[in-house]
Amino acid sequence: MECLCGSKRDFEACCGAIIKGTKVAQTPEELMRSRYSAYVLADGDYLVKSATKENRYESDIALIEEFCKNVKWLKLELLHVKCPLDVSENGSDGIVEFKAYYLENSEIVLLHERSSFVKIDGVWEYDKGVFINSKIERNEPCPCGSGIKYKKCKKHLMAY
Numbered sequence: 075m076e077c078l079c080g081s082k083r084d085f086e087a088c089c090g091a092i093i094k095g096t097k098v099a100q101t102p103e104e105l106m107r108s109r110y111s112a113y114v115l116a117d118g119d120y121l122v123k124s125a126t127k128e129n130r131y132e133s134d135i136a137l138i139e140e141f142c143k144n145v146k147w148l149k150l151e152l153l154h155v156k157c158p159l160d161v162s163e164n165g166s167d168g169i170v171e172f173k174a175y176y177l178e179n180s181e182i183v184l185l186h187e188r189s190s191f192v193k194i195d196g197v198w199e200y201d202k203g204v205f206i207n208s209k210i211e212r213n214e215p216c217p218c219g220s221g222i223k224y225k226k227c228k229k230h231l232m233a234y
């Protein structure tokens with residue numbers, strides 16, 4: 075199976091191993107991708123576990139899973155990745171800016187976020203995200219993957 079994060083790699087070798095815990099994310103980008111895949115899989119446990127201790131709320135697990143089951147994730151676009159050269163150092167941080175699209179009640183929702191990650195004891199953790207206000211351009215290809223311009227696309231309305 076092709077990975078859910080859109081890397082075109084095999085799921086098991088990409089996000090699958092990181093979610094399962096058989097592989098450690100080597101970069102903030104890998105962790106970010108695995109978290110997106112976990113959203114697609116509605117894996118609330120992993121999403122909470124991969125956050126920093128201060129942001130780990132067990133009570134979020136059910137909420138995340140509930141949300142994920144009601145939406146259909148369409149795609150992930152990585153826009154900007156900033157990672158320090160020496161990532162071996164403790165307390166290093168990295169930033170990944172991305173756009174993720176999902177379908178909710180036949181509407182495509184764009185989530186544009188700049189996430190920060192910190193490396194704690196050799197493991198990258200998700201620290202926090204800042205939302206960026208943006209919208210899907212009417213003339214851009216529809217995020218549902220139909221190949222039709224967003225303003226003209228009705229394909230995703232039929233996805234359910």
Ligand SMILES: [Zn+2]
Pocket residue numbers: 077078079080081085088089090107108111
């Ligand atoms: Zn992946």
Ligand SMILES: [Zn+2]
Pocket residue numbers: 216217218219220224227228229230231
């Ligand atoms: Zn569409």
